[in-house]
Amino acid sequence: MGSEAKPALGSVLVIGGCGFLGHHVVRLLLRDYTCSVSVVDLRCTRNRRPDSDGVAYFEADITDADRLEAIFSQVKPDVVIHTASPPAQGNDKVSHALFKRVNVDGTAAVIRACQATGVKGLVYTSSASVVSDNVSDLINADERWPTVRGKDQTEYYSETKAAAEELVLAANRAPDAPKLLTCAIRPSGIMGEGDTMVLYHLINVYRQGRDNVQVGSNDNLFDFTYVENVAHGHLLAARALLLTAAAATLPLDHERVDGEAFFITNDSPVYFWDFARAVWAAAGSPRGTDHVRVLPRGLGMVLGFLSECFFWAIGKPPTFNRQRIIYSCMTRYYDISKAKKRLGYKPLVPLDEGVRRAVRWTLEQEKANNDSKAQ
């Protein structure tokens, strides 16, 4: 944006603003917008801006409705960006309870706080996985695709994200609080600085020398999204909600942002294993593809099943299972025309540059950890 006048967003509250996505949202707010920024997070020590940036930090558990409302009353946000969510790892009762508590109950508390304190716009970080049943391909899916709920949804995390998204969208112009406008952003495969999931796992695969196997034909396209682009999508949505709130008339259906969900990607689906190899190359792999052996999907499923049996027998969670085979062979990419048209969204950082930055950060973290261990 630079020389142009930065758009104003008034008072912005970022929930989960010290998290992976949240702290990029904060960074972009400071860089690209004129606004005052506040952050609510469980812990506000990591990913904290220097004091000179003037960000107000509040430590709170979002399921604590009273505390949340008190903070809202103090900050008086015009717009709230709700990015808080636990890491999508774990498939046991404890993690399920956490998903439900933070994603569903926490979001409900955020909505109530917004409604009670006259917030104009709420942007919720949903997930592109809400339309996935974790088995079927998603080929150029857009917002017309139905969300997968209940027993069709095999990932409980996605179920809770979808439930929360439903709450958020239902709160748009709700009869008892018609002033609040809401929308949901559904990012796919977020990666970037601060990511401890996607790249961390991929680089581990390379470090353990397991980059010599490719499951499936590698014709399956997948959407990975650089985190700054996701943050950018959120802020475009926030701005659109504020503009809608200020407008005298209701928006036309095909221009509407409030009450809508938007897929956000890098707008460049890539072949699944190509992405992995790009990460490995950025992490220093000198290898091409000559050493790669292709494991057919069917055989992979058999091995995955055997692994599950083995780990079941020794009573540990499997490190390798059929779901991982399925994911690496699944086509899962999205058509983001809606975000482009209605939000004016366009990725700020191309995918290859995003991978370079993200890998550099991951390697730096790794080095810092090793150094601190060595001391």
Added chain:
Amino acid sequence: MGLAQQAIYFLFHPNQLRAIIQWKVWHEPVHKRDPSKETPTEKACFHYLNLTSRSFAAVIQELNPELLMPICLFYLVLRGLDTIEDDMTIDIKEKEPLLRGFHELMEKDGWTFNGNGPNEKDRDLLVHFDVVITELKKVKKPYYEIIKDITVKMGNGMADYALNAEHNANGVNTIADYELYCHYVAGLVGEGLTRLFVASDLANPKLLDRMELTESMGQFLQKTNIIRDVHEDWLDGRRFWPKEIWSLYFDKWDDLFAPENRERALQCSSHMVLNALKHVEECIFYMAGVRDQSVFNFVAIPQAMAIATLELVFRNPAIFERNIKITKGDACQLMTESTQNLRVLCDVFRRYARRIHKKNDPRDPNYLAISAQCGKIEQFIESIFPTQDPQKIAAGRRHPGEQPGMDTMDAVVLVVSCVAVMLLLGATMIGLAWLMGANMDKMVTGLGALGGNIKPPGSIADVPGRDEL
């Protein structure tokens, strides 16, 4: 290549032979010119068309009668211009007014030109250019105006390049220069063709509002040729690869061809391929706007050849050693596939996008960008012909299919007998289908691979060359 050698090649590449036979036997032109009704000058024009064009001659002569003569003449006029421009024995002082005034010369009854050097391969056309002029007078006014307008632009563009000492000494510098050059040699032709297609109501008039689509059609063909011909051009002392790209990899242009620099040269070439691939979506979009089958064939064949050529040159070190071409069998198969409909043509593009992605090398700095561009092509095709329907997906979830139960024994008997019958039927039908020319390339490729290193015979149906226009 000797007959025996060819026989051995085809023995190990039966699908190549099959594709050739399939094209020769089954290709039914949408329109055929009728020489019995043609005037002597018309006949003469087609004679020169066949003489001067290797690859456009056939498709032009299958065009809709409405555009048959206009496009044939359009081609000959541009070929005439090109023959003057190419001839280094003509002094620039004489050449410039000829190029800039060609649109006036082509209106002078009986004008001919025999100033070309004796070795200029197409000099005959200009020696007998009066036949072209005679026929041009009969072209419908709107079509003629388009041909004339492009001739003016092309002549001036050629004159500018001929006078441009910097360009002639050092070649193309920036990517913008590169694309401007491609505009003059291919984009302008495309502009003329699109205007002819729309004027004759054989293409959607909206194409005129989106001239960038037309431009991409020309850019894609031209860039592909420039990448493919890099070695030949280098030998001729010409350079069309923009310095802006190759200087990222080399300080000196000649280093690109040094055998010890192959890997780096390949990376440079994949940068060029990536630059060309960005036009594919617009090319497909353009072809979706064509209404007439013969026009579709006319524009689709060169495009299909271009994507196949791009796949052939991608990460292929041979381009720095010699001129390479797609095999004649592949060319015939591509012609068969690009004379059907947009859907079949999209399958061709997807197939080659995937092949390019399979050849991609993670060590290449353009690796992920190329993967993303191939993905973009697939996504674009998906947006025209979607595989999934959200309504059906939603309906499927609401009413999950319930299967009635069945005894185990019954099931086993049923399955075994079904499998037996299907195998028998299947084998018979596949055999029959293959004989009749169905597509089973994947099954045959496995066998073909046994043939290993036997070289294909030289290709006849090439991608339209820049040497032609």
